[in-house]
Amino acid sequence: MVDRANRPSALSTPAAAAPGAQVDIVGTGANSKVIATLPSGESVEVLLYGATVTSWKSNGGKTENLWLSEKAAVDGSKPVRGGIPVVFPVFGPPPKSGHPTSSLPQHGFARxxxxxxxxxxxxxxALDSTSVKLDFGLYSSGLTEDTRKAWPLDFGLQYSVTLAKDSLQTIVNVRNEGDKSFEFQFLLHTYLRIKDISKIAINGLLGVEYIDKVLNASTHQQKDESVTITGEVDRVYASIPQDTTSVVEAGKPRFDVVRDNLSDTVVWNPWTEKAAAMGDFAPNEGFKEMVCVEVGTVKGWQKLEKGEVFEGGQTIKSIL
Incomplete structure (x- = not known):
């Protein structure tokens, strides 16, 4: 056999491509939703109606982090009770008259x-797909005729939902695409799933002034280190200096809610009577397994001139 000086080297086998996140669109019409799943099992579901996040599972897909009412409408007939509804361009009941949002329904039209x-x-x-970002859009041209009459302003909303192994980021970009300036409020109405409301403490609000809607919209200051829930709670904490609000359950960290370019947080739990009065709230004792920690800009109004952009949102970290 002839000994060749330059033998061909063995061909190296290329490494297999890392598995990617799977994204599917399921359902039709008002029932359509986008489901994203990481190779490690974490998932998020976003209903196209309202761009409402209806499920977020971490811990390899084993732990559901969001509370969704058993009677939540997911057919496009009404806003979803639970998950993360998007509130825009007004929070709560609109001003009675004299404001551009006065003809809109409670919490506006985005949801x-x-x-x-x-x-x-x-x-x-090199090993895995570590996150997936889903983008959603809502524009003036996509509104119903009645909504356009109620709020005849030109805008664009882009909503980005980013799923990672232990976190969910939700960011809204608001653009003024018209010739006139407009004012708006914005909130992410997040329903966090917990095991026992009596064992919940919400930290990071010490010293912050809040409007207590249960006590005739009177103003108070948070004097205790932790907010605990022993009855109906509906508070708007404004101009919060620190970025993170933490939810502790039975003495152990459960969620960190990190605000991004937003100054306000609403803490809400309907408790017994108000939960019973809502036809789409179920089960009746469901208030014991949820607490709303809602980031937004709702104390006063944000103003956008022609061509200006506002962006804000949150990152929720699931701690297990």
Missing amino acids: NSRWEFLGKSTSED
């Missing part, structure tokens, strides 16, 4: 309008 799914993007490392 009961059909959004467009704009696509996905992923972040990958």
Whole structure:
């Protein structure tokens, strides 16, 4: 046999591509939703009606972090009770008269309008797909005729929902696409799933002034280190200096809610009577397994001039 000086080297086998996040659109019409699942099992579901996040599972897909009413309407007939509804351009009942939002329903129109799914993007490392971002859009042209009459202003909303192994980020981008300035409020009405409301403490609000809607919208200051829930709670904490509000359950950290360019947080639990009065709230004792920690800009109004953009949102970290 001839000994060749330059033998061909063995061909190296290319490494298999890292598994990517799976994104599916399921359902039709008002029931359509986008489901994203990481290779490690974490998942998020976003209903196109309202761009409402209805499920977020961490811990390899074993732990549901959001509370969704058993009677929640997910057919586009009304806003969803639970998950993360998007509140825009007004929070709560609109001003009675003299304001551009006065003709809108409570919490505005974003949560009961059909959004467009704009696509996905992923972040990958050598071993795994570590996150997936889903983008949704709502524009003036996509509103109903009645809504356009009630709020005849030109705008664009882009909502980005980013799922990672232990966190969910939800960011809204608001653009003024018209010739006139407009004012708005914005809130992410997040329903966090917990095991026992009597064992919950909400930290990070010490010293902050709040409006207590249960006590005739009177103003108070948070004097205790922790907010605990022993009855109906509906408070608007404004101009919070620190970015993180933490939810502790039975003495152990459960959630960190980190605000991004937002100054306010609403803490809400309907308790017995108010839960019973809501036809889409179920089970009746469901208030014991949820607490709303809602980031937003709702004390006063944000103003956008022609061509200006506002962006804000949150990152929720699930701690187990």
